[in-house]
Amino acid sequence: xxxxxxxxxxxxxxxxxxxxxxxxxxxxxxxxxxxxxxxxxxxxxxxxxxxxxxxxxxxxxxxxxxxxxxxxxxxxxxxxxxxxxxxxxxxxxxxxxxxxxxxxxxxxxxxxxxxxxxxxxxxxxxxxxxxxxxxxxxxxxxxxxx
Numbered sequence: 001x002x003x004x005x006x007x008x009x010x011x012x013x014x015x016x017x018x019x020x021x022x023x024x025x026x027x028x029x030x031x032x033x034x035x036x037x038x039x040x041x042x043x044x045x046x047x048x049x050x051x052x053x054x055x056x057x058x059x060x061x062x063x064x065x066x067x068x069x070x071x072x073x074x075x076x077x078x079x080x081x082x083x084x085x086x087x088x089x090x091x092x093x094x095x096x097x098x099x100x101x102x103x104x105x106x107x108x109x110x111x112x113x114x115x116x117x118x119x120x121x122x123x124x125x126x127x128x129x130x131x132x133x134x135x136x137x138x139x140x141x142x143x144x145x146x
Contacts, residue, residue, distance in 0.1 A: 004090060004104055005083040007122055008112040015040055015110065016049060018071035022058050025049055025070045036101040037113070039074045044108050047074035048101055080105045083112070091119050 014032050016025045018041040029037060029051075036050035049070050057073035058065055080103040081090055090102055094116050104112035 002087040002122065003083070004081060004085050004087065004112070004114065007087070007114060007118060008083065008104065011112060013038070013110060013113055015113070016070055017041065018046055018069065018074070020070050021066055022049075022054065022063075022068045022070055022073060023065040026054060026065060036115070038078075038103045038110055039070055040110065041071070045078070045080060045103050045105060045110050047071070047076045048078045048099075048103065049074040050101065075099075078103055082106060087119055087122055090114065091116075094119070 014028070014034055015038045016028060018039050025037065029035065036048055038045055039047040039049050047070075053073050053075055054065075057063070058068060061073075063073070078101075079093060079097060079099070081093070083104055083106055085104075094100060094102060100116040102114045103110060104114060
């Protein structure tokens with residue numbers, strides 16, 4: 001059973017501050033080609049800001065991105081997991097609660113930020129390895145019989 005720690009592998013953590021403007025956060029997200037970011041205040045995780053938050057709470061709410069703070073429109077108090085959580089449980093949490101991004105914390109310190117895509121690609125890679133191992137085993141077993 002894989003642990004989240006294995007997926008982090010010194011990946012950069014893109015994040016924004018709660019007091020930044022939505023416009024600053026969106027430009028940062030565009031520059032890094034990401035759809036969501038953890039939101040920090042004084043080094044602690046306080047929320048997640050996503051493209052969905054932008055559309056529902058800023059655009060549809062006719063708010064000004066330049067004068068609206070991220071803290072006003074983020075998703076507050078997000079679910080988070082520890083670095084020792086299993087990949088399978090993270091996928092269950094995402095499916096059960098309907099979100100696509102998951103902060104990874106150790107104590108109160110942000111250690112990573114995973115997307116559903118990260119988890120699915122990891123699972124796909126594991127299944128591919130298992131399939132190759134089974135194929136090799138079958139070939140070896142078949143060659144011994146002849």
